[in-house]
Amino acid sequence: MKTYIGADALALLKEKFHSVEYNTEEAKPAVYVPADELLQLLSFLRDEMGFTRMENVTSVDYKTYFEMVYHLFAWKTLDTCQDVPDENVWITVKVKLDHEHPVIPSVTSVFSSAEFEEREVFDLMGIDFTGHPDLRRILLWEGFSGHPLRKDYKQAAPPFVERITRRGH
Amino acid sequence: MENLTVGAAAEWIRSVILLILGNELLTDVVMKFVGLGACIGVILTAAIVLTYAERKVCAFMQVRLGPNRVGGRFGLLQPIADMLKLMSKEDIIPDGCDRIVWALSPMLLFVPSALIYGLFPFDEGVVFADVNVGVFLLLAISSQSVLPFLMGGYASNSKYAFIGGMRTVAQMLSYEAPMVFSLLGVVMITGSMRMTDIVAAQAENVWFVLLQPIAFIIFIISATAETNRTPFDLVEDESEIVAGPFAEYSGMRWALFFLAEYANLLSISILTTTFFLGGWHGPFLPGVFWFWMKVLFMVFVFMWFRWTFPRTRIDQMLSFSWKVLLPLALVNMMFTGIGVYVWRSMM
Amino acid sequence: MAGTETYTLNMGPQHPSTHGVLRVQLELDGENILSAKPIMGYLHRGIEKLLESRTYVQGVPYTDRLDYVSSMNNNFGFCRAVEELAGIEVPERAEYIRVIVAELNRIASHLVFIGSLAIDLGASTGMLYTFRDREEILDLFNLVCGARMTFHYIRVGGVNRDVQPEFIEKTYKFLEHVPVFMEEYKKILLGNEIFMSRLKGISKMSKETALSHNMTGPNIRATGIPYDIRKVDGYSVYPRFDFNVVTGKNGDNWDRFNVRYNEIFESAKIVRQALDGLPEGPFMAKVPKVLRPPKGEVFSRTEGTRGELGFYIVSDGSTKPYRVHIRRPSFVNMQGLNDMCRGYLIGDSVAAFSAIDPLMGEVDC
Numbered sequence: 001m002k003t004y005i006g007a008d009a010l011a012l013l014k015e016k017f018h019s020v021e022y023n024t025e026e027a028k029p030a031v032y033v034p035a036d037e038l039l040q041l042l043s044f045l046r047d048e049m050g051f052t053r054m055e056n057v058t059s060v061d062y063k064t065y066f067e068m069v070y071h072l073f074a075w076k077t078l079d080t081c082q083d084v085p086d087e088n089v090w091i092t093v094k095v096k097l098d099h100e101h102p103v104i105p106s107v108t109s110v111f112s113s114a115e116f117e118e119r120e121v122f123d124l125m126g127i128d129f130t131g132h133p134d135l136r137r138i139l140l141w142e143g144f145s146g147h148p149l150r151k152d153y154k155q156a157a158p159p160f161v162e163r164i165t166r167r168g169h
Numbered sequence: 170m171e172n173l174t175v176g177a178a179a180e181w182i183r184s185v186i187l188l189i190l191g192n193e194l195l196t197d198v199v200m201k202f203v204g205l206g207a208c209i210g211v212i213l214t215a216a217i218v219l220t221y222a223e224r225k226v227c228a229f230m231q232v233r234l235g236p237n238r239v240g241g242r243f244g245l246l247q248p249i250a251d252m253l254k255l256m257s258k259e260d261i262i263p264d265g266c267d268r269i270v271w272a273l274s275p276m277l278l279f280v281p282s283a284l285i286y287g288l289f290p291f292d293e294g295v296v297f298a299d300v301n302v303g304v305f306l307l308l309a310i311s312s313q314s315v316l317p318f319l320m321g322g323y324a325s326n327s328k329y330a331f332i333g334g335m336r337t338v339a340q341m342l343s344y345e346a347p348m349v350f351s352l353l354g355v356v357m358i359t360g361s362m363r364m365t366d367i368v369a370a371q372a373e374n375v376w377f378v379l380l381q382p383i384a385f386i387i388f389i390i391s392a393t394a395e396t397n398r399t400p401f402d403l404v405e406d407e408s409e410i411v412a413g414p415f416a417e418y419s420g421m422r423w424a425l426f427f428l429a430e431y432a433n434l435l436s437i438s439i440l441t442t443t444f445f446l447g448g449w450h451g452p453f454l455p456g457v458f459w460f461w462m463k464v465l466f467m468v469f470v471f472m473w474f475r476w477t478f479p480r481t482r483i484d485q486m487l488s489f490s491w492k493v494l495l496p497l498a499l500v501n502m503m504f505t506g507i508g509v510y511v512w513r514s515m516m
Numbered sequence: 517m518a519g520t521e522t523y524t525l526n527m528g529p530q531h532p533s534t535h536g537v538l539r540v541q542l543e544l545d546g547e548n549i550l551s552a553k554p555i556m557g558y559l560h561r562g563i564e565k566l567l568e569s570r571t572y573v574q575g576v577p578y579t580d581r582l583d584y585v586s587s588m589n590n591n592f593g594f595c596r597a598v599e600e601l602a603g604i605e606v607p608e609r610a611e612y613i614r615v616i617v618a619e620l621n622r623i624a625s626h627l628v629f630i631g632s633l634a635i636d637l638g639a640s641t642g643m644l645y646t647f648r649d650r651e652e653i654l655d656l657f658n659l660v661c662g663a664r665m666t667f668h669y670i671r672v673g674g675v676n677r678d679v680q681p682e683f684i685e686k687t688y689k690f691l692e693h694v695p696v697f698m699e700e701y702k703k704i705l706l707g708n709e710i711f712m713s714r715l716k717g718i719s720k721m722s723k724e725t726a727l728s729h730n731m732t733g734p735n736i737r738a739t740g741i742p743y744d745i746r747k748v749d750g751y752s753v754y755p756r757f758d759f760n761v762v763t764g765k766n767g768d769n770w771d772r773f774n775v776r777y778n779e780i781f782e783s784a785k786i787v788r789q790a791l792d793g794l795p796e797g798p799f800m801a802k803v804p805k806v807l808r809p810p811k812g813e814v815f816s817r818t819e820g821t822r823g824e825l826g827f828y829i830v831s832d833g834s835t836k837p838y839r840v841h842i843r844r845p846s847f848v849n850m851q852g853l854n855d856m857c858r859g860y861l862i863g864d865s866v867a868a869f870s871a872i873d874p875l876m877g878e879v880d881c
Contacts, residue, residue: 002749002751052727053727053730054730055730055815055817055824055826055843056815056826056828056841056843058828058841058843060830060838060839061839069828069841071815071826071828075743075748088748088749090815092815111730112728112729113727113728113729113730113848113851114730115851116847116848116850116851117843117847117848120847124564137557138556138557139556139557139560139880139881140557140560141557148562148565149564149565149839230641231640231641231644231645232644232645232648233644328523328525329525332525332547332862399638400638400710402638403863406638406863407532407533408532408533408635408636408637408638408866409533409862409863409865409866410862411531411532476640476641477639477641477704478638478639478708478710479634479637479638479639479642479705479708479710479711479714480637480638480639480710480714480863481710481713481714482713482714482861482863482864483547483861483862483863484547484861485713485714
């Protein structure tokens with residue numbers, strides 16, 4: 001069964017990383033971390049707490065700031081492949097980013113599986129990833145301007161095409 | 170019964186021409202052209218019949234109905250419709266292609282495919298050129314079909330076509346060898362390279378498929394590869410290199426490739442019939458019926474292969490030829506030699 | 517001796533065996549593949565952006581267009597996410613019906629996989645056979661919701677309409693038929709020597725590589741890791757059913773094929789159990805006419821046919837979602853393509869595209 005990370009584990013995390021913040025009143029509090037400590041936190045989660053799967057990487061535009069969202073899962077028997085486990089813990093890690101110049105270190109050095117998803121975020125949301133091996137647009141074409149998933153994105157008017165009749169004018 | 174045979178028909182045409190021209194030599198020359206026309210006629214008819222047959226056979230194997238709109242509920246006019254469609258298509262010439270080589274390729278491909286029909290004995294006495302090195306000439310001509318593929322692949326200015334052209338060379342050269350060695354067994358038993366002799370030898374004794382079962386299987390496999398049909402259709406290979414050397418051809422040029430393919434399909438069936446299934450020989454019915462019954466059966470077998478087997482990979486296919494078929498053919502040849510020697514000394 | 521050069525071959529977007537509009541840039545040395553770079557986006561429609569301007573209920577049909585071969589599973593995933601967000605309790609009968617149609621759709625999707633792999637290897641007859649049998653499932657769906665392709669049957673709170681007795685009867689009949697046609701495929705495909713030699717030992721992937729690419733679905737199960745969200749998360753009513761997670765051993769294309777082949781039997785098993793235990797009751801929960809989930813966010817994942825299908829929905833308390841992100845399994849699985857192609861031949865690359873089983877509607881979203 002899918003369960004969210006427990007309060008004591010979160011407290012442990014807070015003890016280890018002082019800059020980590022979370023709302024204790026929420027049932028499933030997301031862990032906020034500053035961009036420069038993201039990689040350390042993720043390595044810690046992966047190596048010490050068993051969150052071996054970076055299931056989802058995405059971002060949200062909150063108009064005044066961006067939020068990078070990472071969903072990590074710990075499936076304890078993933079390495080041994082023994083039996084199907086009873087517990088299946090997950091955690092949400094979030095990073096708030098400046099709306100003017102959103103830059104964040106790429107997590108590909110810790111979770112190489114995030115490569116395409118980060119490219120997608122770069123493409124559609126316009127967040128820059130430092131240290132990404134191959135940061136190019138992935139869904140839109142190279143000459144495309146703008147980032148459609150941003151809330152302030154305005155679709156450019158379609159180019160005016162003169163109607164061609166059969167006579168040629 | 171006698172009047173039904175092709176030989177009788179040829180005799181009748183000859184007498185008519187002789188009546189008109191009144192000159193023996195001129196008549197012989199004209200008769201050669203008549204024979205030529207008959208060969209081309211066989212190929213064109215075969216292309217029409219076989220496209221329809223292939224569609225129907227394929228459809229029934231794939232639990233479909235096949236053509237059923239053009240020309241009644243059996244779609245009998247479908248080949249005509251196909252032909253008209255191909256003829257009315259735009260002739261697209263790819264940008265940057267080597268025009269002359271590109272245009273020559275489909276025509277050149279058709280030449281060897283058509284040429285070998287001159288060597289086939291269709292019935293008793295019905296053979297355009299009964300040369301004494303028939304088998305040799307046949308293999309020499311049919312191996313020429315490598316070149317047009319390479320030309321088409323090279324001249325199309327397309328990578329897919331180029332890969333296809335390269336594959337053709339590798340494939341045809343590799344399968345030429347086991348095919349030749351498998352035929353040598355037949356030639357050794359007969360003691361002659363003349364096609365009519367080979368058929369006659371089978372009429373006297375047994376069909377060579379019984380004497381040379383291994384050679385028969387090797388021949389069938391390498392003939393399938395030579396004609397680029399599944400499971401060895403790596404040259405066209407629509408799922409990998411789209412259509413190989415044909416990728417850039419359209420309209421009538423493509424139709425020529427198509428025609429050559431069906432001419433080849435028919436010719437390997439005729440070859441199998443001639444070398445292993447006793448040619449035109451059979452009881453009760455006239456030779457021409459037996460001949461075409463056997464040929465059409467072989468055509469069906471090749472179609473059956475095509476619609477049931479997946480395609481092999483290029484490396485598997487080449488190593489299969491050099492590591493399995495060729496040694497097997499050589500061993501078969503050795504045993505045939507011993508057998509023939511023992512048989513002769515016993516006689 | 518002349519020097520040799522490598523060259524680039526663009527496979528796709530117009531290519532018969534790239535499953536739509538995938539383009540793969542192959543770096544080739546003769547026939548050997550040095551690297552394969554997938555280039556996608558030719559079918560990008562901006563579904564995530566579109567969903568932001570639709571209400572939650574209006575958003576469901578858009579998920580049909582993601583993985584259009586298994587639309588039921590997409591509807592299922594999206595509706596589960598919305599229900600979790602809005603706190604809607606789904607009636608039991610609806611859950612059972614959802615599982616039945618989702619598993620039937622999984623069978624249909626795997627049949628398409630078998631067929632497309634067959635045709636990519638040149639055995640076009642195999643494809644026709646699988647499509648013939650997929651037709652039966654589509655007819656069942658036609659009975660249940662009137663559509664054959666984009667169903668929009670699973671709704672927020674339940675399902676669109678109740679199943680008819682005729683549907684149940686015909687589904688039982690179909691389940692009887694499953695072993696019959698599977699035996700037929702065994703004869704025409706699995707038992708074929710050429711088919712075996714084309715797949716065995718090709719595009720091998722170790723457990724570690726599969727994990728590092730975050731592959732999910734049959735692709736990771738082929739390497740031997742029993743990662744199936746139906747078991748791992750045990751969502752919906754799946755824990756009540758007895759079924760196995762099919763795994764492979766070597767992680768080659770043969771295992772990928774076999775995993776999917778055997779999953780058809782497992783899905784059929786689930787469908788039979790669900791039909792046997794189908795409870796009476798309402799098929800739709802009481803969902804407010806105007807759905808306004810409370811402010812918050814949810815990440816809900818289900819086992820789609822191609823792997824883990826996740827929906828991340830952020831709600832700002834209005835009738836429309838603030839942000840929807842879809843974790844598409846095909847998209848993430850594409851990361852493994854390079855490892856599956858490198859060092860093999862052009863012919864194997866086609867088998868690798870097929871074995872990954874991407875659906876471009878889902879990859880490009």
